[in-house]
Amino acid sequence: MRLLPLLSRKPFSASRRRLLLGSILSLASGSLGIRAQELLQLAGRPPGTLPALFDDLERRTFAFFWETTNPANGLVPDRFPTPSFSSIAAVGFGLTAYPIGVERGFVSRAQARHRVLETLEFLRVLPQGKAEEGTAGFRGFFYHFLDFRSGLRTRRCELSTIDTTWLLAGALFCQSYFVGAHNQEVRIRALAEELYQRADWQWAQRRAPLIAMGWRPEEGFLAYDWRGYNEAMMVYVLALGSPSHPVGADAWDAWTKTYDDTWGSFYGQTHLGFAPLFGHQYSHVWLDLRDIRDDYMRRRGLDYFENSRRATLAQRAYAIANPGRWKGYDENVWGLAACDGPGTMEIADYAGERRAFRDYSARGAGLRHGFDDGTIAPTAAASSLPFAPEIVIPAVEEMKRRYGKTIYSTYGFVDAFNPSFTAKVPLTHGRVDPELGWADTDYLGIDQGPILAMIANYRSELVWRVMRTNAHVRRGLERAGFTGGWLDAR
Helix, strand or coil: CCCHHHHHCCCCCHHHHHHHHHHHHHHHHHHHCCCHHHHHHHCCCCCCCCCHHHHHHHHHHHHHHHHHCCCCCCCCECEECCCCCEEHHHHHHHHHHHHHHHHCCCCCHHHHHHHHHHHHHHHHHCCECCCCCCCCEECCEEECEECCCCCCECCCCCEEHHHHHHHHHHHHHHHHHCCCCCHHHHHHHHHHHHHHHHCCCCCCCCCCCCEECEEECCCEECCCEECCCCCCHHHHHHHHHCCCCCCCCHHHHHHHCCHHHHEEEECCEEEECCCCHHHHCHHHHHCCCCCCECHHHHHHCCCHHHHHHHHHHHHHHHHHHCCCCCCCCECCECCCCEECCCCCEEEECCCCCEEEECCCEECEECCCCEECCCCECHHHHHCCCCCCHHHHHHHHHHHHHHHHHHHEECCEECCCEECCCCCCCCCCCCEEECCCEEECCCEEHHHHHHHHHHHHHHHHCHHHHHHHCCHHHHHHHHHCCCECHHHHCC
16 A cells, blocks of 8 residues: 555646546455455545535435426336336335435425325325236236326336335335334335235246246246346345245245356456346345355355445456447446447447447446447446445546536436447437537436435445344345344344
């Protein structure tokens, strides 16, 4: 760490110091195994503190959920401002957002609990059944997309175990946050419990002990099951913790059975791989996985939090190497996840080279799988804040500084941008700036939610602290074999 004093000397500018600091700290973390919070202390930044930009980003991102949600039923749009149906997963992120707004002073506790109560009451009475139309779900699970007004199934979409999981995670967060004696808070707790207990996880085990990805009334269960490693860890934690329809412990064994297929070293980081960064973030929104381990991670000698940190560092290293020669990629412009894109087409890029681009797609870089068409998702970096603040903070600042004209507006960062796409052609989403390239014009609820929650977790561990008190979450983790850390501190 003898290099750190150099940062205070001339001729380093403030931006140059931040860049050098990020490089030093990333190197230190990779070679010495130093935690992100310790790195920030070495650099003189108290853990949990953030630049003013993050205050603004947090307020704007919260406003997305508060202002675009249908106040009559609590449904959150899948995207905005493009007219949209509701995403049941975005509703879960919205439920998570409202207590954050209380803690940050954006809304009052009374306002937040009213919104939460309206949402849960509406979900409770939505019809469930096998019919292809006129229902919102079946067996306690909800369809992926619901009509923004009626709350009924739309687009003939699937009954989704993963998207219902995010909804239930948000409801359980509210259950453990609103613990007061006020009649509305008592009701919130009861409704969250009822919705959680309705989910029949055993029914979803079409090919037991694994849990199916979904079901459609027209054709039955989807052909694929959730098997690790990916974003669905929370599916199994909630299924194992269910007081009404729990799956057996063998489900976790089946989930982790394929882990070795994606274990390896990618751009200098040895970890469980999953190409898009959202797979390393979503479950961590609600689960404090620091210093607790299941059998697999005990054998590997790390925890899932450290695994996500390594995945974040690897993606940044990938962007610096930039094997695809995409415009704009560097140490502070990086982050691949599922996001919008300009459209599915093959067309010349900024340098005249013919390339394949996509519209909405899972983008990522990994040892086994990946797709990269030059499209950056700000949520990918921003939602990794607790894992690697020393590289995320300068990345968020630089993306705002360099591309803010087209990517930062009413509700914070738009969903995605692509400096390499400059063609004047019909687009699926967004618009093209002749100098800065393509940028989305929509915000997506499932990408806004992790930004807000992970800023809160970094600042004060808010979501983690609250969820650690939830008996269902604790039971699910313990039945999965997790021990150590806060689980052992009764």
